[in-house]
Amino acid sequence: MPFAVYLLGLAVFAQGTSEFMLSGLVPAIARDLGVSIPAAGLLTSAFAAGMVVGAPLMAALSLRLSRRAALLAFLLVFLAAHVVGAVxxxxxxxxxxxxxxALANAGFLAVAMAxxxxxxxxxxxxxxxxxxxxGVTIACVAGVPGGALLGELWGWRSAFWAVALALVPAILAVLKSVPGGAPDGGAGSVRGEVRALRRPRLVLLLVLGALVNGATFCTFTYLAPVLTGVSGIGSSWMPAMLALFGLGSxxxxxxxxxxxxxxxxxxxxxxxxxxAAGWAAFALAAGAAGPAIGLVLVQGTLSFAVGSTLISQVLYAATGAPTLGGAFATAAFNVGATLGPGLxxxxxxxxxxxxxxxxxxxxxxxxALAVAGIAGLRGRRKPMEVDLRRAAQ
Incomplete structure (x- = not known):
């Protein structure tokens, strides 16, 4: 695997940390800015909404730039947003x-995938x-406890400064390691990529990705009350439990x-x-601390093994739309991250x-399994219908 791919993963880690760390900073932000806890919590929703809307929009705009230029532009906007947020x-x-x-993160992730x-x-x-x-999963492990620790030691603004500083080596790495090249195209490329995205298999994979990721973030969002309120695990163990889920991821x-x-x-x-069986088993066994802890690790592993495979299959299916394919994969990921916690x-x-x-x-x-099964049955039926029509002729 080229070293530049790992450097892109470093940038994804820095940006993912920004998304996850906020859950540990909400009370401090609310006190400092004089707003309610729910209002401070809307900062997370604003980020998720920006990711959903921004992925296809920013990816389409990026087609007018070389990939290196687009990646650098998104990273610089992301850095500037955190500097302003910190002050x-x-x-x-x-x-x-x-x-x-979020718009910059969505655009970066889409172009980085391509x-x-x-x-x-x-x-x-x-x-x-x-x-x-x-990079996202490591951010999951480090983002919540790391952001909470910085907020506890030096205030919530220090976490924003930390993300901004972490982006500096990522910017230098992209500048040196990602090939420059010509722009990916313009409006013609956008039209061509949109046409390529109409394939039924691609749409199916996006729907499945949203559902599976929705399941992941539904439980991850409420993991603390599940483990403290049902499993009887002390709240002081929550950073370790979140890290365990992240390690599984x-x-x-x-x-x-x-x-x-x-x-x-x-x-x-x-x-x-x-x-699916693991989530049901978790629900049934949540009252016992031992099985609950084991299932945190197992379900984190299964969730991201299946979810990452779905995303990679989107990229295989979107060969005619590499940038927008990554963008819609990013959007589907964040639709799930919004849908699951809401439900x-x-x-x-x-x-x-x-x-x-x-x-x-x-x-x-x-x-998701039912949708995939129905799609599979329909896919088998269509070739049979074609063969029957040919035989009738």
Whole structure:
């Protein structure tokens, strides 16, 4: 794997840390800016919404630039947004910086996926994807406890400064290691890539990716109340539990990267069935601390093994739209990250208890398996219908 791909993973780690660290900073931000906890929590929603909208929009705009120029532009905007966020005393300005950072992050991730796939061998798209998503999972491990620790020691603004500083080596790495080249195209390239995105298989993979990722983030968002309120694990252990889930996630993208290029369908089918069963088992066994801790690791591994494989398959299916294919994969990932926690929150507010997000996660993966099964049956039926028509003629 070219070294430049790992450097792109470093940049993804820095940006992913910004997204995840906020969950540990919400109370401090609310106190400092004089807003409510829910208002401070909307900063996370603003970032997720910016990712969903920004992925295809920023990727389309980036087609007018070389990939190196686009990556550098997105990183510089992301850095500037964090510098402004670190010094502002206005809640409204902070919201704007989160949206801008999300737009830049979405654009960077889309172009980085296309760049990593282009730099990697033709049969190693899964491994290239796993390197980038490995940056996300490491951010998952380090982002929440790291941001919370910095906020505790030097205030929430120090976490924003830390992200800005972490981007400096990433910018230098992209400048030196990513080939320059000519712009990817203009409006004609956008039209061509949009046409390539109309393939039914690609749409199916995007839907499945959103559902599986929705299941992942549904439980991850409410993991603390599940483990403290149902499993009886002390709150002081939560950073370790979040890190354990993150370690499982890293193992998942690593395993997925090794297998996805050779045997993606068995991995998605067997992994999907195991993932749905695991969420249901977690819901049933959540009252016991031992099984709950074990399932945190297992489900983190399965979630990201299946999820990263789906993303790599999007890139394989979108060969005619490498940049927008990565953009829509990014958007699908964040649709799930928005949908899952929302459904889990509705289940809790309906009085179904803290186990309910686990059942929602099981249902979302079950729905993904059902959609994939129906699509598979329809795909088999169409060739049979064609053969029957030919025989009738």
């Amino acid at each position: 502002t005393t206005s809640y409204e300005v902070l919201v704007v910086t989160r949206v801008l950072a 760049t990593a796939v282009a730099l990697a061998p033709a049969d190693a798209k899964g491994r290239a994807t796993s390197v980038l998503l490995g 890293f193992a998942g993208v690593t395993i997925g990267g090794r297998i996805a290029d050779r045997r993606p369908v068995p991995l998605m089918v067997a992994g999907g069935v195991a993932l 889990g929150g509705l289940a809790i507010e309906a009085g179904l208890g803290f186990r309910s997000p686990l059942w929602v996660s099981a249902g979302l993966v079950g729905l």
